[in-house]
Amino acid sequence: GENVEQHPSTLSVQEGDSAVIKCTYSDSASNYFPWYKQELGKRPQLIIDIRSNVGEKKDQRIAVTLNKTAKHFSLHITETQPEDSAVYFCAAISDMEYGNKLVFGAGTILRVKS
Amino acid sequence: ETGVTQTPRHLVMGMTNKKSLKCEQHLGHNAMYWYKQSAKKPLELMFVYSLEERVENNSVPSRFSPECPNSSHLFLHLHTLQPEDSALYLCASSQDPPLAGGPRYNEQFFGPGTRLTVL
Numbered sequence: 754g755e756n757v758e759q760h761p762s763t764l765s766v767q768e769g770d771s772a773v774i775k776c777t778y779s780d781s782a783s784n785y786f787p788w789y790k791q792e793l794g795k796r797p798q799l800i801i802d803i804r805s806n807v808g809e810k811k812d813q814r815i816a817v818t819l820n821k822t823a824k825h826f827s828l829h830i831t832e833t834q835p836e837d838s839a840v841y842f843c844a845a846i847s848d849m850e851y852g853n854k855l856v857f858g859a860g861t862i863l864r865v866k867s
Numbered sequence: 868e869t870g871v872t873q874t875p876r877h878l879v880m881g882m883t884n885k886k887s888l889k890c891e892q893h894l895g896h897n898a899m900y901w902y903k904q905s906a907k908k909p910l911e912l913m914f915v916y917s918l919e920e921r922v923e924n925n926s927v928p929s930r931f932s933p934e935c936p937n938s939s940h941l942f943l944h945l946h947t948l949q950p951e952d953s954a955l956y957l958c959a960s961s962q963d964p965p966l967a968g969g970p971r972y973n974e975q976f977f978g979p980g981t982r983l984t985v986l
Contacts, residue, residue, distance in 0.1 A: 757909070787974070796871075796957065796977040797910070842910060854923055855975060857910040 755780040759858025776843035785846040871978035888943040890958030898963035
């Protein structure tokens with residue numbers, strides 16, 4: 754089955770700097786890669802996703818890149834702000850006929866210091 | 868209520884108790900999921916229901932028993948749990964397959980979770 758590894762486990766950056774979180778996956782058939790943000794005590798929420806037919810996607814200060822050959826994808830946050838502090842999870846779809854079986858990475862705790 | 872709701876939000880139970888977690892989605896979705904979130908571990912998918920049929924049981928011990936009576940409700944029945952089962956249990960829902968003309972996969976919307984402590 755699919756296995757997703759995520760690095761680093763914790764990341765501290767100064768406000769205004771960029772943050773990069775990287776994930777690798779094992780199943781070459783995976784073709785959907787969402788990123789979720791979970792603030793302390795709150796539910797995970799989708800912030801951006803990418804499908805295998807594109808290599809990069811951007812939404813304001815966040816962007817995701819995908820390298821299907823190397824089986825890795827990354828989240829980039831520019832001009833970080835204190836409200837970006839949260840746990841970020843990457844995930845990959847292991848295809849199923851019915852239902853979306855997301856396999857998650859272990860998460861990255863991002864701390865933005867002001 | 869909108870989105871995905873879960874009750875109770877917190878639950879403390881002994882190892883011999885029987886309790887149930889409830890999830891309700893108000894999004895018109897047809898797929899629902901149970902996840903377990905433990906400290907320093909990835910979100911673990913436990914069960915997937917699509918069109919009210921269980922399509923995935925991810926090697927979960929039988930002391931966890933899911934029930935999906937309709938597309939809006941999902942239960943997780945708990946009995947004779949162990950202390951290591953203490954975790955945040957998250958419910959999620961999605962539309963599967965996506966609506967015509969939409970992307971192949973759709974976003975999963977999570978509930979707020981039930982914080983379970985097993986004594």
